[in-house]
Amino acid sequence: MKAYAALLERLAFTPGRNAKLALLQNYLTTAPDPDRGYALASLTGELDFAGAKPALLRALVSERVDSELFTMSYHYVGDLAETIALIWPGQGEARDVPLSEVVERLNAASKTETPAMIADWLDALDPSERLALLKLMTGGMRVGVSARLALTALAGTGDVPLDDIMELWAGFKPPYEPLFAWIAGGPKPEPTIKAPFRPVMLSTPNDYEGLSALDPADFAAEWKWDGIRVQAAAHGYERRLYSRTGEDISAAFPDIVDRMEFSGALDGELIVRRADEVAPFGDLQKRLNRKTASKALLSSHPAALRLYDILIWDDEDMRELPFHERRARLEAAVTTLDPLRFDASPLLDFDTWDALAAHRADPPAAVIEGVMLKRLDSAYVAGRPRGPWFKWKRDPMIVDAVLLYAQRGHGKRSGFYSDFTFGVWDDDRLVPVGKAYSGFTDEELKRLDKFVRQNTVERFGPVRSLSPELVVEVAFEGLNRSKRHKSGVAMRFPRISRIRWDKPAKEADHLTTLEAMLP
Incomplete structure (x- = not known):
C-alpha cells in the first residue's frame, strides 16, 4: 500500500x-x-x-x-x-x-x-x-488520470500499441496478468469477446481563420449533435454498446442493444429522440450512469443512435477506406436497421466556408453544438490525428452572474475555495442557476479565494455563503429546462470565462435573459 x-x-x-x-x-x-x-x-x-x-x-x-x-x-x-x-x-x-x-x-x-x-x-x-x-x-480517485491515460502509460511500458490493448481491454479482468505478460513480450491473448471495442477517431478544434487555409471541396460536413459518442458493436448474439473510452454501457440501453441486428461496429452519437426531434441533453442524462433502465424510463426517454461512421460490417474492416466510401457503405447499412433506433447524421450542403458558417450560425435544432468536418479521403484512424477531422463548435452562450456560494476544492485545490455557485436576478432577488469550478488561472483562483474569505456571510460545513458583490462572466454550451432547479433552468458545461471585478452586482443578467435562450 x-x-x-x-x-x-x-x-x-x-x-x-x-x-x-x-x-x-x-x-x-x-x-x-x-x-x-x-x-x-x-x-x-x-x-x-x-x-x-x-x-x-x-x-x-x-x-x-x-x-x-x-x-x-x-x-x-x-x-x-x-x-x-x-x-x-x-x-x-x-x-x-x-x-x-x-x-x-x-x-x-x-x-x-x-x-x-x-x-x-x-x-x-x-x-x-x-x-x-x-x-x-x-472509487473517488481525483488524481487527474483518465482510463485512457492509464492505458497509454501501460502501453508505454512495452512494444504493444495502445490501439491493440484497447481492442482487447474489455475482455481482461483484474489483475490482468495475461495482459502484462503480453506487453512484456509474451504471446497475444486470445480475444474473450466477439464484439470488442475499437478505439475511436477524434477531431481537433478549428475556427473560420484556421479553415480558410483549406479547400472546402476536400471536406464533408455534418452536424455536431449534443449527445454522447458511442460505438455499437455486434457479432452473432453478442451485442455491446461502448462509450468513447471503451466502457460497456449496454445494460443501461436495452432499447438500442436489442435492435442491433447486424454484425459489425458503428460509430455515432447516443441521443434521446421523440418522433423526429432530438431531445435536450438533460433528457439523455437521465439515462446515463445507470445499471438498468426501468420500463417507464425506456418509454419516456427512448434512446436512438445517430450514426457518423462505419468501422466493421459483415466481417469486413472498413477503417482503411476513405471517408467518402465509408459514408456510402454507412448509408446502405442504415437501410437494414430499425429506423426508430438508427439513422445517419445528415451531410450539409456547402461549397465555401462562408456557406458552412451560415449553417453553423443557424442550425435547425437548439441541441446542435456546431459542425464536424471530415476529409473525404481520410481513413478511420484511432486517436486524435491533426488534420483529417475538425470540430467547429458554436460560440458559447454567455451571461453575467453573481457569486453566491463557494466550496473547498479537492486534491491540490483542497486549500482553496474553488467551486462556485452563481445566480442571476429574478425581480429583486438572486436565484442560483449553476455551478462552476474551471475557467480561471491559478492567480485568479488565489484572488477568488481571498474574496471568499473576506466576504463570507455564513458557513454551512465546507460551503460559505457570500456577500452578493462579485460578478463573473459564465460561458456554457447549452441550456435546458429543469424541474430540479428552483430557477427552472440547467446549464451544460458552465465555466467562469471572466471575472468582472469592475461590474456592480445590480448589472448582472436576469432570469428572463436565460429563459429567452431556452430551446
Whole structure:
C-alpha cells in the first residue's frame, strides 16, 4: 500500500500529462503482480466493492472519534476519505498492507466481516496510506488520470500499441496478468469477446481563420449533435454498446442493444429522440450512469443512435477506406436497421466556408453544438490525428452572474475555495442557476479565494455563503429546462470565462435573459 499511496499522492500534485505518464509507467514496471494490476483497475474504474460504502466508513469512525469533533473536522476538510484518514486514531501495529490483500479480501468478505477488516487496515496504515485505502474502496480517485491515460502509460511500458490493448481491454479482468505478460513480450491473448471495442477517431478544434487555409471541396460536413459518442458493436448474439473510452454501457440501453441486428461496429452519437426531434441533453442524462433502465424510463426517454461512421460490417474492416466510401457503405447499412433506433447524421450542403458558417450560425435544432468536418479521403484512424477531422463548435452562450456560494476544492485545490455557485436576478432577488469550478488561472483562483474569505456571510460545513458583490462572466454550451432547479433552468458545461471585478452586482443578467435562450 505504501507504493500505491505514494503513486496517488504524486499523481494528485503533478499537473502535466507527460509527468503523470512517467509516474504511472514507473509504478507499472516496478510494482509486483498482482498489485500493479489492481492499481491499474482502480485507475480505470474497474473495481467496485459493494460492502465498503460511505455509510459504513462513517459508522466506523464514529466508534473511534467524538462525533462532534468529526463533524467539525469534516466540515473544515470537505472530503470524507481525507477527514477519516487524518482523524483516525490508529491502535494496531504498523505494517505495509499489500494492495492485493485489500482487493482480494474485500471481494471475498461477507457483510459482517467487512467492518472489522477495514478497521484493522486503518489501524496498521499511516494517514497517506489510509487515504489511498479509502479512495480505493470508494472509487473517488481525483488524481487527474483518465482510463485512457492509464492505458497509454501501460502501453508505454512495452512494444504493444495502445490501439491493440484497447481492442482487447474489455475482455481482461483484474489483475490482468495475461495482459502484462503480453506487453512484456509474451504471446497475444486470445480475444474473450466477439464484439470488442475499437478505439475511436477524434477531431481537433478549428475556427473560420484556421479553415480558410483549406479547400472546402476536400471536406464533408455534418452536424455536431449534443449527445454522447458511442460505438455499437455486434457479432452473432453478442451485442455491446461502448462509450468513447471503451466502457460497456449496454445494460443501461436495452432499447438500442436489442435492435442491433447486424454484425459489425458503428460509430455515432447516443441521443434521446421523440418522433423526429432530438431531445435536450438533460433528457439523455437521465439515462446515463445507470445499471438498468426501468420500463417507464425506456418509454419516456427512448434512446436512438445517430450514426457518423462505419468501422466493421459483415466481417469486413472498413477503417482503411476513405471517408467518402465509408459514408456510402454507412448509408446502405442504415437501410437494414430499425429506423426508430438508427439513422445517419445528415451531410450539409456547402461549397465555401462562408456557406458552412451560415449553417453553423443557424442550425435547425437548439441541441446542435456546431459542425464536424471530415476529409473525404481520410481513413478511420484511432486517436486524435491533426488534420483529417475538425470540430467547429458554436460560440458559447454567455451571461453575467453573481457569486453566491463557494466550496473547498479537492486534491491540490483542497486549500482553496474553488467551486462556485452563481445566480442571476429574478425581480429583486438572486436565484442560483449553476455551478462552476474551471475557467480561471491559478492567480485568479488565489484572488477568488481571498474574496471568499473576506466576504463570507455564513458557513454551512465546507460551503460559505457570500456577500452578493462579485460578478463573473459564465460561458456554457447549452441550456435546458429543469424541474430540479428552483430557477427552472440547467446549464451544460458552465465555466467562469471572466471575472468582472469592475461590474456592480445590480448589472448582472436576469432570469428572463436565460429563459429567452431556452430551446
